[in-house]
Amino acid sequence: HRVRDAGVAGSNPATPTIPFFPAAKACPRAVRRIVDKLPALGSPPHMTPSLRTLLIAAGVACVLAAPAAEAAHPGRRPPAAIGYSRDAQRVLVQARAAAGGAGWNYLRGWHETGRVGGRPYESWFDPLRYGMRIETREPAGLHVHGYNGLGEWEILPDGQVHGGDGLPTVAEARTTAFLTVYGFFYPGRFDARGGYLGVRQADGRAFDVVEVKPYGGKARELWFDRRTHLLGRIVDRSGPRPVTVSLSDYRRVGPVQVAMRFTVEGAPVQDRQVESLTFQPADRDRFGLPRP
Secondary structure, eight states: OOOOOTTOTTOOOSSOOOOOOGGGGGOHHHHHHHHHTSOOTTSOSSOOHHHHHHHHHHHHHHHHHHHHHHHHSTTOOOOOSSEEOHHHHHHHHHHHHHTTGGGGGGOOOEEEEEEETTEEEEEEEOSSSOOEEEEEEETTEEEEEEEOSSOEEEEOTTSOEEEETTOTTHHHHHHHHHHHTTGGGOTTTSOEEEEEEEEEEETTEEEEEEEEEETTSOOEEEEEETTTOOEEEEEEOSSSSOEEEEEEEEEEETTEEEEEEEEETTOGGGOEEEEEEEOOOOOGGGGSOOOO
8 A cells, every 4th residue: 555656757766666575584495495405507498387386475475474484573663765655655645645636747847936044945846756956146247056866066145066976965965855855655656765753743734654764865754734735834854953834825836735825943044935836857967067
């Protein structure tokens, strides 16, 4: 019962999803018996009937052993390197349905304009695969920050250029690109790990909290309002003190419902108000560092 992106055409996951098979640890002896009876090196490459029978029998043994292993160690499930827990999936399915459901399948681009900390900005993101470009009008001039899925880069107002995959903030850029397009609604496109942390209270409201870490990115807590199922808070606990962003001013834009106001608790200079949002796809060259 995973959250699915309904096989959207043009999907291009950056890395393949790695499945986790809890039954694999339940039958090591069966596997060893197969290995002991495999033909020696140099034997004919075809599979003999006896070997085929051994493999089938071992597969059945693994399947039958899995419930016994779970019963022997109830609740002990090692976390998957990639994928969402069952409870996390439940919360994300509810959130996706509340915010537009299948409408998310039709998005091919993400173009915003607005103000962050009172300064005008324009940004482009790619909801099909990682891509980000943010242009901010600062007092000293235009600041451009980009990420193409592999490397992060920026052009400072004075014209200085920094780029490459060695920047210390590349994981933050990947996380921003993931969260802005609600990448947790697309597990078939963006690999991530997610687990359910339980119910939390804040500002008189109850939230279902899911911790999500995109592959190659940073972990964030996503707080979904238990009444509306919409994303209400994003908490970053990677620094010395938690940083909380509150999402509000939800509006229907095309086929989906998204937040237009982002308030950073204790840092109003980082507050962001989205003034316009469209879903036209951007040229992928926009996400890369311009050639000289």
